[in-house]
Amino acid sequence: MDWSPLLISLKTAITATIITFFLGIYTAKQVLKIRGRLLWFLDGLFTLPLVLPPTVAGFFLLVLLGKHGPGGKLLSFIGIQVVFHWSATVVAAVVIAFPLMYRSAKAAFEQIDINLLFAARTLGISEWKIFWKITMPLALPGIISGGILAFARALGEFGATLMIAGNIPKVTQTIPVAIYMAVQGSRMDRAAIWVILIVLISFTVVFFMNYLPNRKKKFGTGEEIK
Template sequence: MDWLGPQEWQAVALSLRVSLWATFVSLPLGIFTAYALARWQFPGKQVLNGLVHLPLILPPVVTGYLLLLTLGTKGPIGGLLEQVGIVFAFRWTGAAVAAGVMAFPLMVRAVRLSIEAVDPKLEQAASTLGASPLWVFATVTLPLIMPGIIAGAILAFAKAMGEFGATITFVSNIPGQTQTLPSAIYAFLQVPGGESSALKLVIVAVAVAMTALLMSEFIAERVARRVRGA
C-alpha cells in the first residue's frame, strides 16, 4: 500500500507501539488508584487526586519538562536507572512514559466513576460471608466495573496516540526512534511540500481516534449487558 510512505508508516507503527505499552503498563496502577480514590479514606487523599489530574491542567510541555528533570539521565531517578541500563529520555520507551502520564487521568476517572456506581452493600454482603477484600474485589467489584475499565483503557489509548507536547519535550522528535504520529505531522508541516504527508497522517489520526471512541462505547455496552444479565 503506497498511500503512506516509509517515514509515515514508521510514525504510525511507533505511535501504536507507544500507545499500547502506555495503556497496558499503566492499567493496573490506574485501577488501584481509582479504587483508592473511590473507596478509601486516608490522609492526603485530595493531594493524590490533584496529582493524578495535574497532567490535564498543566501545559503538556511542562509535564514533559518535569519528566525530563526526573527521568532524564541527569535526574534523580533517571540517573539511578541509567546505572542499571534503563534509559527513558530520547527513547521510544520515554515516549510511552510521557503518553502514559498524560492519559492516566482519563483512565482513572473512567474507572473511578464505575467503582462509585457499584453499590457498596454488594461488597459488604460478600465480606460478611467470609470473603477476603481481594476476593470481594475479584468476584464482585471487578466484573461490575469492567465496562469502565474497558472504556478507560481505550480512551487512554486514544489519548496516548494523540500526545504531542510532553512527548516531544521528553524524547524529542527523532525519525524512526521517537517520532510518533503527532510529531511526524508537526515535522512535515515545517518543510516545504510536506502538507500532503501531514494531511494523510491527520486522516489516520482522526480515524484511529474515532475508531477508539466507537469501540469504547460498543465494548463497554456489550460488557454491561452481560454483567446485568449475569
C-alpha cells in the first residue's frame, strides 16, 4: 500500500489552509471598506469558485498557468513550473477553498458591533491595536470555522487538481485522485481504504469546527469555569 497520497493531501491541505487563512482575512477586511457596485462585483468574483464546477476552475487555471498562458510564460521565464507539479495541487486547493475562508471571515467581521470600534478610536487606540485586540478576538469563532472548512475543502479537492496537477504518483496524486484511479482500475478494496480514511479525517475536522467555537463561547460566559 502506497501511502504517498495521504502525505501529499495533508501537505497540500495544510499549505493551502495557511495561505487561504491570511489571504481570506486580508481580502475580507479590505472588501468591507468598499461601498457601492464595486463591492458587489468583488464579492461575487471572490465567491465565484465556490459555485463553479471544480473542473471549470481547473480549466481557467490551466489556461492561465499553462506553458502558453500569460502566467505560465512569466513563471517559465523565471524558472518556475506549476502545471503538473506539486505546487499545482496547492494552487488548485487555494482557489477552491478561498471562498469559504473569505465568506466566513467577512461574515464574522460584519457581526462585530461597529460602535465598539468607534469607541476605541475615540480613545486614541491605533487601527493596528483595534484590529488585533478587538476585531480579531470578536471574529475569532467565525474565522476558526472558516479555516477548518477551508482545510476540509482543500483536502477533498479533486476536479481542479486533476486538471492542473494531473495524476503523478508520489508527486501530485492526492487521496481523491487516488480514489478515482483505484475505481477506474477496479481496485475497489484500495478505494475503500482511501474513502474510509478521508471520511475519518473529514469527520474529525467537522467535529472541531463545531467544538472550538462553542468552547470559546463557554469561556466567554463563564460556564467553563463552573
